[in-house]
Amino acid sequence: MRFLPLVLKNVFRKKTRSILTIGSILLPLFVICIMGTLLATLDSDPSGGKGMFRLTVRHSISITNWLPEAYLPKLRQMPGVKEVTIMNWFGGKYVDSSAKNFFARFAIDPESFLRVFDEATVVEGSAADWMGDRSGLLVGKVLMTKYGWRLGQQITLMGDIYPGNYTFTIRAVFKGADESGVYFDRRVHEEALPRVKGYVGMYWIKTDSVAAVERLPKQIDAMFENSPFPTKTETEKEFQNSWVSMLGNVKLLITSIATIIVLVILLIAANTMAMSARERVTEIAVLRTLGFGKPTILGLVLGESVLLSLFGGLLGLGLFVLSFPGFRAWMLNSPMGAFATGMRIFPGILALGFFITVLVGLLSGLVPAIRSAGRSIPDGLRQVG
């Protein structure tokens, strides 16, 4: 600790260079935190663990292929199944087809929906009001806030896959895993378009145990294997990941970019430390004549690089924490809103940022530190400038 003032003064010896280096660590670290948070969000379980008991059943060919409604009683009878609900993708558009007005719209079975997605809590209106009104709409809280809708307001969705305009009244608002969608009674859809009656886009199953989650996919798929409507049963996590994978290998892309950013920071910091140490060859030799041993010199130079990196890193983390609420709000209001619902400040990402900061500090200072400590004193004293 007694060397800290010396290390601190050396960090800011060349103020402009130090500030530029700190900036070059601060901004990339901020970007790394954003990227890390996106990755962590993709991996996160916004249902608070309840999603691990859920399975989805869809047509084995594609999510756009229908399954018969006749599968519903068969699924309900299977051991380990607590509840089954139906979800049909409606699509459509609200106001216009622009990306900013995109959100999920589902025709569902209201009775069973809240039993399968039991982490969803109605926070405005009531589930009974929604279920009691066939044209009632259940809306996610994020979407309510985005559009400034209020309870009782009428919303018109214009069909695209399915023709026609559908006007709904907001009866309930929920908070839960995905608050960026709207849900309405599928009977409205069926009455307007009788051809969809008897068909289901997707079944969602709530199981009674993790063991059932492991066992049921094979059993369900085997049961319908030789039917005209073979199924693909997945866990909720697998289903979510299949959506993410449609964007390509996003995780690999983000991880690769983040790795390159870390390497760039490392090179910038290493350059600064190398310059700083090179300029002080004589000074370091003088310190050694005064009795500063090699380990002390090593510690001083490494301490300097770690401190420099920490200044940049901690400012980057601070900037990330401060700007996160705004970033989250922006994400939720974007077409990526469904993914962003589970977005939060993950302590693991902050810890990773801190680890990267210290690692960059140590690695960037290592070579200059070893060189400084290893140079012979007479050689150092002979060096000019």
Next chain:
Amino acid sequence: MENAIQPLIQVQSVVKQYTRDTQVLTVLDGLSLSIDAGDFVALMGPSGSGKTTLLNLIAGIDRPTSGRVLVGPDEVSAMSEGALAKWRSRNIGFIFQLYNLVPVLTAYENVELPLLLTNLSKAARRKQVELALSVVNLTDRTDHYPRQLSGGQEQRVAIARAIATDPKLLVADEPTGDLDARSGEEILILLERLNDEFKKTILIVTHDPKAAACAHRLVHLDKGVLKEDVRGAGKTVGIAAAATVSAGK
């Protein structure tokens, strides 16, 4: 019978060679020298004669190729790197031609530097620093940075740094080489005082006859061997120094 003064420094048959590419360069060639405690010795000689190398060997910042260097009871030439660093911090005070103060530290902090390696408390360090700065008469410049000081003042801070740990031996490499005549004179007076009043053994490398005249002994090196060893205060050494310098020309 008179008590014999114990030698503080013993240089015994020291050879120092450097290898540059394939060439072996002998800088000191079997040099032997003994310096008494409390002595003030000037090392003179033409460039490349081995003065600074000898100073470095005695101060424990370089090692001989062969031979022994003893300072007091310690065989400096046989110590490990770590032990040498500790030994230097306790026993040697360095004064450089270009002062070599740390530019980002104040005069006070520069003088405190060697004390950071001791176990002294902050208060004890403060006491030592203030004492050292008072010896060099710079108590009014404690918060000044090197760039805010004149060359002479910078060298006085460097001397305060050298004596802060109260070492028995002060080594100075051209301490007046970068100073004007007046500042150089002040530094020499200060060194004389450190020798007379504080009983420091002083070894300086110099080309300056005035600096050499302050010494009690002049050791003249040439091509790595001892050419001349003149003992005697002031004038005797001064004349020899002047002769050495003119011979060097």
